[in-house]
Amino acid sequence: MSVTKRNILWESEKFCEGSNIRKYRDWVNNTYGKEFKQYEDLRRWSIQNTSDFWESVLRYFNVRSDGEYTRVVSSETMPGTHWFQGLRLNYAENNLTLGNQEELVLFFNESGEERSVSRIEFNDHAGAIQGFLAGSGVERGDRVASFLPNVPEAMEALYATAALGAVWSSSSPDFGPEAILDRFKQITPKVLFAPESYTYNGKRHDKTEVIKQVAEKIPSIKKVVILGDGDHNRIRDATSFASIIKDKRDLVFNRVPFDHPLWILYSSGTTGPPKAIVHSQGGILLEHLKLLGLHYNLSPGHRFFWYTTTGWMMWNVLVSSIATGATAVLYDGSTTYPDNYYLWKIAEDNRISFFGTSAAYISHLMKEKVRVMDRYPLSNLFAIASTGSPLSNEGFRYVYESIKKDVWLASISGGTDLCTAFLGGCACLPVTEGELQCIDLGADIHSFDEDGNSITDQVGELVIKKPMPSMPIYLWNDDGEKLRETYFSKYPGIWRHGDWLSLTSEGSAVIYGRSDSTLKRRGIRIGTAEIYGVLDGIDEVKDSIIVGLEMEGGEYYMPLFVVTDDSEDFDRVKRKVVERLKTDLSPRHVPDEIIRVSQVPRTINGKKMEVPLKKLLMGFSQEMAMNIGSMANPESLKEFSEFAKKIRKKKD
Numbered sequence: 001m002s003v004t005k006r007n008i009l010w011e012s013e014k015f016c017e018g019s020n021i022r023k024y025r026d027w028v029n030n031t032y033g034k035e036f037k038q039y040e041d042l043r044r045w046s047i048q049n050t051s052d053f054w055e056s057v058l059r060y061f062n063v064r065s066d067g068e069y070t071r072v073v074s075s076e077t078m079p080g081t082h083w084f085q086g087l088r089l090n091y092a093e094n095n096l097t098l099g100n101q102e103e104l105v106l107f108f109n110e111s112g113e114e115r116s117v118s119r120i121e122f123n124d125h126a127g128a129i130q131g132f133l134a135g136s137g138v139e140r141g142d143r144v145a146s147f148l149p150n151v152p153e154a155m156e157a158l159y160a161t162a163a164l165g166a167v168w169s170s171s172s173p174d175f176g177p178e179a180i181l182d183r184f185k186q187i188t189p190k191v192l193f194a195p196e197s198y199t200y201n202g203k204r205h206d207k208t209e210v211i212k213q214v215a216e217k218i219p220s221i222k223k224v225v226i227l228g229d230g231d232h233n234r235i236r237d238a239t240s241f242a243s244i245i246k247d248k249r250d251l252v253f254n255r256v257p258f259d260h261p262l263w264i265l266y267s268s269g270t271t272g273p274p275k276a277i278v279h280s281q282g283g284i285l286l287e288h289l290k291l292l293g294l295h296y297n298l299s300p301g302h303r304f305f306w307y308t309t310t311g312w313m314m315w316n317v318l319v320s321s322i323a324t325g326a327t328a329v330l331y332d333g334s335t336t337y338p339d340n341y342y343l344w345k346i347a348e349d350n351r352i353s354f355f356g357t358s359a360a361y362i363s364h365l366m367k368e369k370v371r372v373m374d375r376y377p378l379s380n381l382f383a384i385a386s387t388g389s390p391l392s393n394e395g396f397r398y399v400y401e402s403i404k405k406d407v408w409l410a411s412i413s414g415g416t417d418l419c420t421a422f423l424g425g426c427a428c429l430p431v432t433e434g435e436l437q438c439i440d441l442g443a444d445i446h447s448f449d450e451d452g453n454s455i456t457d458q459v460g461e462l463v464i465k466k467p468m469p470s471m472p473i474y475l476w477n478d479d480g481e482k483l484r485e486t487y488f489s490k491y492p493g494i495w496r497h498g499d500w501l502s503l504t505s506e507g508s509a510v511i512y513g514r515s516d517s518t519l520k521r522r523g524i525r526i527g528t529a530e531i532y533g534v535l536d537g538i539d540e541v542k543d544s545i546i547v548g549l550e551m552e553g554g555e556y557y558m559p560l561f562v563v564t565d566d567s568e569d570f571d572r573v574k575r576k577v578v579e580r581l582k583t584d585l586s587p588r589h590v591p592d593e594i595i596r597v598s599q600v601p602r603t604i605n606g607k608k609m610e611v612p613l614k615k616l617l618m619g620f621s622q623e624m625a626m627n628i629g630s631m632a633n634p635e636s637l638k639e640f641s642e643f644a645k646k647i648r649k650k651k652d
Contacts, residue, residue, distance in 0.1 A: 006432050006433070006435070006506070007432065007433040007434075008430045008431070008432050008433075009396060009397070009400050009409065009430075009431045009432065009433055010400065010406070010407070010408060010409065010430065010431040011429070011430035011431065012406075012408075015382070015408065015427055016427055016428035019297050019427035019428060020293055020294050020297050020298075020299065020427070021039070021042075021294050021295070021297070021426060021427055021428055022427075022428060024042075024060060024294055025039075025042050027060060028042065028045070028056060031056070031059075032052065032056075039426055039428055039429055039438060039507075040438075040507050042441065043438065043439060043440075043441055046441040046442045047442065047443070047444040047466060050072070050073055050076060050442075050466055050467070051071070051072035051073055052072075053441065053442050054072055054073070054083070054286060054442065054469060055072050057286050057289060057290050057442075058084075058286060061098060061289045061293065061323075062098065063089060063094055063098075063285065063286070063289075064089065064090075064093055064094050064097060064098075065087050065088060065089035065255070066087075066088050066089075066255060067086045067087045067088045068086050068087075069084045069085055069086040069087045069258075070085075070086065071085070072084060073467065076466055076467055077493060078466075078467050078471075078488065078493055078494070078495060079471075079480065079483055079484060079487070079488060080480075081467040081471070082259055083258050083259060083280075083282060083283060083469045084258040084282060085257075085258070085259075087257070087258045087282065088255040088256060088257055088258070089255055089256070089258060089281065089282055089285065090162065090163060090165075090253040090254060090255050090256060090281065091162045091262050091281040091282075091284060091285045092126075092159045092160075092162040092163040092251070092253060093163065093253035093255070094285055094323060095159075095285070095320060095322050095323040096119075096122075096123065096159065096251075096322070098289075098323045098324075098325075099300070099322045099323050099324060099325040099326070100119075100300075100325065101119065101300055101301075101322070101325050101326070101327060102118055102119055103116055103117075103118060103119075103327050104117055104118060104119045104122045104322055104327065104328065105117035105122060105152050105155060105322075105327065105328050105329075105330060106303065106327055106328070106329045106330070106350060107151060107152050107329075107330045107331075107332075108329070108330070108331050108332075108346050108350075109151075109199070109331065109332040109333045110199065110200075110201075110202070110332070110333025110334055110337045110338065110342070111199060111333070115152065117152045122152070122155075122156060122159075123250075123251050124245075124248045125152075125153075125156045125245045126156045126157075126159045126160040126163065126251050127160070127248065127249045127250050127251035127252075128244060128245040128246070128247050128248050128249060129156060129157050129160035129161075129244060129245065130160040130161075130163055130164050130249075130251055130252065131247055131249050132223075132225070132244040132247070133160060133161065133164055133166065133191060134164065136190065136191055136222055136223045137190060137222060138161075138164065138166050138190050138191055139165075139166070140164065140165035140166060140254065140256065140260075141165065141166065141167060141260075141261070142166045142167065142189075142190050143166065143167045143168075143169060143187045143188060143189040143190065143264070144157070144161045144166050144167070144168055144169070144189055144190065144191045144192075144193070145169045145170070145171075145184045145187070145189035145191070145192050145193070145221075146158075146168070146169070146170045146171070146192070146193035146194070146310065147170070147171045147172060147173050147175060147180055147193075147194055147195070147207075147210075147310070147311075148170075148173065148193050148194065148195050148227055148310060149172075149173045149195055149198045149309070149310065149332045150308065150309060150310050150315060150330050150331060150332045151227070151330065151332055152330060153193075153227055153241055154170070154193070154310055155319045155328070155330070156245075157193050157225075158170070158263075158319060159251075159319075160251070162262055162263075162281065163251050163252065163253050163254065164252075164254060165254040165256045165260065167187075167261045167262065167263060167264060167278075168262065168263040168264070169183070169184065169187055169189065169263060169264040169265075169276075170263070170310045170311065170315070170316075171183055171184070171266070171310070171311045172309040172310050172311030172312070172604060172605075173194075173195050173198040173205070173207060173309075173310075174198070174200065174205070174309070174311075174604055174632070175311060175604055175629070176210070176629050177209075177210045177213045177214060178628075178629035179604065179627075179629035179630055180210065180214055181213075181214060181217055181218070182273050182274060182627065182629055182630075183266050183274055183276070184214065184218055185217070185218055186273075186276050186476055186477060187264055187276055187476055188218070188220035189218065189220060189221055190220060190221065190222050190223070191221065191222065191223045191224075191225065192211075192214065192215065192218075192221050192223070192224045192225070193225045193227070193241070194207060194210075194211045194214070194224060194225070194226055194227070195207055195226070195227045195228060196208060196211075196226055196227060196228025196229070196230050196232075197228060198332070199332075199333065200333060200334055200337075201333075201334040201336075201337045202334075202337050202338070208230070208234070208235070211224060211226065211235055211238075212234060212235050215235055215236055215237070215238075216236070221237070222237060223237050223238075223239065224236070224237055224238040224239070225238075225239055225240070225241050225244060226238055226239070226240055226241065227240075227241040228240070228241075229242070256281055257282075258280065258281065258282030258283070259280045259281075259282065259283070259473055260280060260281050260282075261278050261279070261280060261281070261473065262279055262280055262281040262283075262284050263278075263279055263284075263316065264276050264277065264278050264279075264476060265277045265279065265313055265316070265416050265419060266311075266416070267416060267417075268416075268603050268605065268607060268630060273627070274627070274630070275475050275482070275486065276475060276476030276477070277416060277417060277419075277472045277475060277476075278472055278473050278474050278475065278476055279419050279470055279472060279473065280469070280470075280473045282469065283468075283469035283470040283471070283473070284316075284320070284419060284470055285320075285323075286469050286470075287418070287419070287420045287468065287469055287470035288317060288320035288321075288323065288420065288470075289323055289324075290440075290441060290442065291317065291420050291421060291440070292304075292317070292320060292321050292323065292324050292326075293323075293324050294441065295410075295421070295424060295425045295426060295440055295441070296321075296354060296383070296385070296410075296425060297354075297382075297383070297425075297427045298321055298324035298325070298326040298353075298354065299324060299325055299326065300324070300325030300326070301325070301326075301353075302324070302325075302326040302327070302353040302354060303326065303327045303329050303350065303351060303352050303353050303354070303380075304318070304321040304324075304326045304327065304328055304329060304353065304354045304356075305318075305329035305331065305346075305347065305352050305354065305355050305356060306318045306356030306357070306385075307331060307335055307343065307356065307357045307358065307361065308356075309604075309605070311604060311605060312416075312605050313415070313416045313419045313420075314356065314387065316419055317419070317420070317421075318330070318356075326353070326354075329350070329352060331343070331346070335357075335361050335364075336364070340364075340365060340368055340370045341370065341372065341375060341376075343355075343357075344372045344375070344376050344378070344403075345375075345376065347376070347378060347381060348376035348377070348378055351380040352378075352380065352381055353380055353381065353382055353383070354381075354382065354383045354384075354385065355381055355383070355384050355385070356384075356385040356386075356387075357384070357385070357386060358386065358387060358388035358389070358606065359386045359387070359388055359389045359390060359391040359392070359395060359411075360388060360389060360606055362386055362391060362395045362398065362399065363392065363395055363536045365398070365402070365403075366394060366395060366398040366402070366536065367536075367539060367542060369539075370402065371402045372402060372403045372404070373402060373403060373404055373405070377404075378403070378404050378407075381404060381407060382407065382408060383407065383408040383409075383410060383425070384399055384403065384404070384407055384408070384409050384410070385409075385410040385411075385412055385424075385425065386409070386410070386411045386412070387411070387412045387413065387414070387421065387424075388605075388606060388607070389513075389529065389532070389607070389608075390411075390413075390510075390511045390512065390513060390529035390532070390533065391411040391434075392434070392529075392532065392533035392534075392536040392537065393433050393434040393533060393537075394533070394536050394537040395536060396409065396411070396431075396433045396434060397433060408425070408427065408431065409431050410424050410425030410431075410437065411424065411435075411436050411437075412424030412425055412436060413436060413499070413509075413511045415497060417471075417472060417487070417497070418468060418470045418471055418472075419470055420468075420470050421440065422439070422440045422443035422445060422464070422468070423436045423438070423439055423440060423443075423445065423501075423509045423511070424436050424437060424438070424440060425437055425438075426438045429507075429508075432506075432508060434510060434533075435504065435508040435509065435510055436508060436509040436510070436511065437508055438507060438508060438509070439503070439507070439509065442468060443464060443468060444464055444465040444466035445462065445463070445464055445501075445503070445509075446460075446462075446463050446464075446465055446503070447459070447460035447461065447462060447463075447501045447502060447503045448460045448461045448463050448491065449461075452491055455503075456503050456504070456505050457502060457503075457504055457505055458502060459500050459501070459502050459512055459527060460500070460501060460502070461490075461496060461499075461500065461501070461515055462496075462497040462498070462499040462500070462501035462511075462515070463491060463494050463495060463496050463497065464494070464495040464497065465494050465495075471495070498514055498515050498516055499511055499512075499513070499514060499515055500512035500513055500514070500515045500518055500527045500529075511527075511529060512526075512527020512528075512529045512530055513527040513528040513529035513530075513532075513610075514528070514610065514611070516611055517547070517610035517611050517614070518548075519531075519546070519547075519548040519558060520548065520556070521548065521556060521558060521588045521589075526588065526589060528546055528610060530585060530589065531544075531546055531560070531581065531585070531589055532544060532546075534580050534581055534584045534585060534589075535562070535577065535580075537580070538573075538576060538577060538580060540564050540565070540568050540573045540576065541562050541563070541564060541573070541577065542562075542563040542564060542565070543562070543563040543599070543600045544560060544561065544562045544563065544600065545560075545561050545600045545601070545608050545609075545610060545613060546558065546559070546560045546561070546591060546610075547559065547610055547613055547614040547617060548614070549614065549617055549618055549647075557592050557593075557647075558591045558592050559591055559592060559593045559594075559595055559617075559643075560577070560591035560593070560594045560595070561594075561595050561596075561597045561600065561640075562577070562594060562595070562596060562597070563596075563597060563598065563599060563600060564596060570596050573594075574594045577594055578590050578594075595643065597636070597639050597640070598636070598639065599633055599635075599636045600636065601613055601626075601631060601633060601634075601636045601637060601640065602631070602632045602633060602636075603630050603631060603632060604630060604631065604632045606632065609626060609631070612625050612626030612627075613625075613626075613640060616637070616640055616641065616644055617640065617643065617644045617647055619644065619647075619648060622637055622641065
């Protein structure tokens, strides 16, 4: 689908002139004898010269390392690429020494608690944790697991683990015991960090029983470290976080090979056990330096906030931000408690520079008609970023009309699989309504048609044709077969990401949602994000989900499920939805049926469960269709299960 009308919402030559991406471009020109003037010139060089580009990141950011490497990349054939063989480094050492800021972390929660953590305090705590881990038998390559909330203690434990050369793995405290076990049983951790309780939306949730179950069912766990002051005698081998950080000692950095595992992230697990995705110390270090330093424009003195849980890859990006000299701002709690303005009050009162959030949050504020700019000028805020799902055109306009007029809005896209964004922000490019500004440096992104040809201004399959260092080094307990099947089976040697993408002739991009949930009606492929983008502009629709079902006899059935207030005249809402979809998109986008539901099934990370819902409606049992433990609201399935019965009756 081509973008026929481009509405530029923001651009600033002054901002560009002082940006990190401009400074890096000038350095490349001087170092490599180039004359790049436009961002696209720099980007093309970065993908046509893979080795030179990634070596330039290593050099530009003065990465601390030892050893010699003869080649930057072993081969550009995927999978199986190795990077900087012979080089030894440490993720924690570089992040904690490249920045050198005094205030390392700022922490807030929904209850009003505020904490500032200095570099000295952070290093003291991380050093004590590292000593505890070593004393508990944790060695290089061993796993350390956590389901702590987004608090400084979680970040300190990660850095202690990485400094030791052990492997970190984190889930969110709102995961149930089965979801946690699905993840951690795979990786046999030696130590578990866990919270006695956490608070969300004003309600305290006790996690003692979950800790007990996890510790009992994963025999590899030798020690459990509990954040909280309660009685932990009921949990085997338990100790308190407060007790282990009393033993202050220097943090020791063990340099490891570039491809040494750093952490294990997990796929959403919506249709089965989540895949355990392993990233490397060196790969993440370079990718996050590039992302945060060049694309997010972070520098010493900045305060970088992203609303996330410890179970989402954006937490891993957030805690890497200290390498740029910025302060990492952590928040634990709901986005809307005690009210819709709370996060923006924190941003105003604490001079936040960069505010990262999700498209769903922006959509919520828009629906609630929240006018941030009427309360807070946000004078220190230079950027707002959105990810998690495509940001609608209405969402773009809302940011500039209701949050801040003069702000750089970066809608970005990437994934857990690479633990980064590879489409998104550039300080030297305009912000255009509905579009991601650019393809990021070093990311050889293409849109493929069904025959595997690169296309422009049309919707196709998002692929990456050249390796990136933050691609998984392997999947846990996999001999390589699952990794190849997941990412390289459709296009051998080319990474298939699973999103629908249109690359515009101007160099920007539009994401249309997951390709495995794509609607295909009358021969036309429809991204679900197109429909959600229109629905975001209808105040009466609070949430929605749409699927397409291939029925017997070649019939295609496309139901739309919407959440509205009970007081709404639903017939009127349906007429409005139909008219808007028909007018803004096409008659093909109009669903066969619009059904009111009380809530939309979502993962714990907030993603709509389109593919599992499609399976449920096609007749799969709940257990076969989805992983219930990965859901934020499993009770939502009751309505959809009843609807599935009606569909089966129609078939009969």
